[in-house]
Amino acid sequence: MKVLIAGGGKTLYFLCRSFAAKGYEVVVVNRDRGECGQLARELRATVVCGDGSDASVLADAGARSADVVLAITPNDQDNLVICQLASLLYDVPRTVALANDPDNAEVFQRLGVTSFSTTQVVGNMIQQRAALEQITNLLPVGEGRVLVTELVLDSSSPVVGRRLADATLPVDALVAVVIRGSEAIVPKGGSILEDGDRVVLVTLPEHHGDALRTLTGERG
Amino acid sequence: MRSQRYAVVVGCGRLGARLANHLSRDGDSVVAIDTGESAFDKLSPDFSGFRLQGDATLMAVLREARLDKADILVATTREDNVNLMVAQVAREIFGVQRVLARLFDPKREAAYERLGIETICPTTLASEAFLRAIEGPFGSRKEGRS
Numbered sequence: 335m336k337v338l339i340a341g342g343g344k345t346l347y348f349l350c351r352s353f354a355a356k357g358y359e360v361v362v363v364n365r366d367r368g369e370c371g372q373l374a375r376e377l378r379a380t381v382v383c384g385d386g387s388d389a390s391v392l393a394d395a396g397a398r399s400a401d402v403v404l405a406i407t408p409n410d411q412d413n414l415v416i417c418q419l420a421s422l423l424y425d426v427p428r429t430v431a432l433a434n435d436p437d438n439a440e441v442f443q444r445l446g447v448t449s450f451s452t453t454q455v456v457g458n459m460i461q462q463r464a465a466l467e468q469i470t471n472l473l474p475v476g477e478g479r480v481l482v483t484e485l486v487l488d489s490s491s492p493v494v495g496r497r498l499a500d501a502t503l504p505v506d507a508l509v510a511v512v513i514r515g516s517e518a519i520v521p522k523g524g525s526i527l528e529d530g531d532r533v534v535l536v537t538l539p540e541h542h543g544d545a546l547r548t549l550t551g552e553r554g
Numbered sequence: 555m556r557s558q559r560y561a562v563v564v565g566c567g568r569l570g571a572r573l574a575n576h577l578s579r580d581g582d583s584v585v586a587i588d589t590g591e592s593a594f595d596k597l598s599p600d601f602s603g604f605r606l607q608g609d610a611t612l613m614a615v616l617r618e619a620r621l622d623k624a625d626i627l628v629a630t631t632r633e634d635n636v637n638l639m640v641a642q643v644a645r646e647i648f649g650v651q652r653v654l655a656r657l658f659d660p661k662r663e664a665a666y667e668r669l670g671i672e673t674i675c676p677t678t679l680a681s682e683a684f685l686r687a688i689e690g691p692f693g694s695r696k697e698g699r700s
Contacts, residue, residue: 389662390661409611411611411635411638415635415638415639418666419665422665445642445646
């Protein structure tokens with residue numbers, strides 16, 4: 335897997351480090367010569383110094399063979415153009431743009447570019463006041479129209495010891511998988527939930543808070 | 555006389571201000587947008603349109619400019635990517651009929667033609683004019699004097 339990331343700062347640094355650790359081939363594109371030097375010294379990545387929205391810089395960075403292009407610069411217009419050029423000129427199969435202005439997340443989607451807004455993701459998590467510490471993973475899918483949440487049930491949960499069918503989950507909420515120890519169970523209505531179960535919950539955002547409260551008992 | 559059009563000019567530099575002045579003088583209703591207040595100094599005293607200070611890559615600013623009512627949008631900031639983003643937003647989200655963007659980078663121009671964004675590239679125009687002037691002295695004289 336070859337990932338091309340345009341941007342800088344700590345986010346870029348830690349993303350690259352984690353991608354490199356997964357064995358991905360990472361190419362960084364950054365405009366700042368000084369930062370490029372530092373990144374090249376600290377990361378196991380190819381560093382290309384230049385403007386990622388310049389077609390020839392993208393070509394130098396090997397966009398043609400990239401599987402994913404991530405544009406996470408502080409300028410939304412640059413992120414949009416980097417992603418569009420990567421897919422228009424170099425047929426990169428997946429491109430993702432950071433929308434610094436949360437309004438632009440929707441704008442980019444409508445212009446055909448996959449995007450995410452850190453502000454939105456963090457904001458949503460805080461809004462879902464229920465039991466943040468029990469949530470181990472939260473993944474928005476389908477442009478955020480569906481949320482996949484992984485959470486741990488503890489003894490204070492009102493659904494522990496009861497049948498899944500008796501946990502009055504709101505509509506549009508589904509317990510897809512229960513992970514118990516090393517076993518993954520696709521539960522049925524009669525399955526009994528236990529203390530320590532890791533539950534994978536699929537919900538629409540409107541009912542996410544209610545579903546979490548049902549499972550964790552948190553009043554919120 | 556043709557009916558009055560509503561034109562939004564993004565970027566009030568030398569080119570943007572010139573266009574805004576022209577359109578306003580021709581009787582169009584014009585809004586000029588720029589991030590810097592002093593940019594509006596380039597507008598002529600008889601410019602009868604509106605001045606809007608703000609960043610046109612923010613939806614709020616474009617809404618304030620009533621882009622949904624605009625017939626024309628011209629993006630002339632000195633940043634190609636700003637122009638490309640504003641042009642696409644104008645066309646796809648606000649449904650503006652006539653959208654033009656200035657682009658300095660000819661490579662970007664070629665790519666965005668495929669997305670149907672109409673662009674004008676001073677680099678390409680100037681190089682063509684230079685080449686014509688070099689190749690044909692008569693042609694160039696006619697061009698220059700028209």
